Amino acid sequence: DADVTQTPRNRITKTGKRIMLECSQTKGHDRMYWYRQDPGLGLRLIYYSFDVKDINKGEISDGYSVSRQAQAKFSLSLESAIPNQTALYFCATSSSGGANEQFFGPGTRLTVL
């Protein structure tokens, strides 16, 4: 079984629609992250959470919101999707101690028309 799962794996939506991407983990990690990947730009951090009550903005948080429903769940929402949010989205987790090695989910490919 995968340690970090993401749903949906693929999604096509229209401009202006609200969409939620979900991430679950069974690794028991405190920390969870959302990144987006764009060709030629690598991965950029959107939001991260150190525990259920701690949410932090990353490099590119505008247009996104998150919810940490439980230690194991971290969802990313696009309140009103726009075409330049078309990207591959990755969730990641890490433990609170040590040096922050992160474990990635399989990704969600989102297309906004």
Added chain:
Amino acid sequence: AQSVSQHNHHVILSEAASLELGCNYSYGGTVNLFWYVQYPGQHLQLLLKYFSGDPLVKGIKGFEAEFIKSKFSFNLRKPSVQWSDTAEYFCAVSAYSGGGADGLTFGKGTHLIIQP
């Protein structure tokens, strides 16, 4: 804030050739350094990491990397590549503050193609 620069965006090599992918970072404090690999259609997997100690670190699949603090570099090497090494390679840095660190800062990636 830290930043990561990968020198080559696209690299094409023949099988058995030696590989070196450059990575430089900018951050004045203590950092943790990583190389991740993304095979076609798959998620990111950790190749190797540097936290402290021996600056030459060995990872999976015959990869290694050397941390040179004076040059702010963490170059990835493999003496003899295989066709299965075709993938996207990402260098990443995490600023370490003792109590843990924020999210990773990634380079833009290097697309490596190995020709049979």
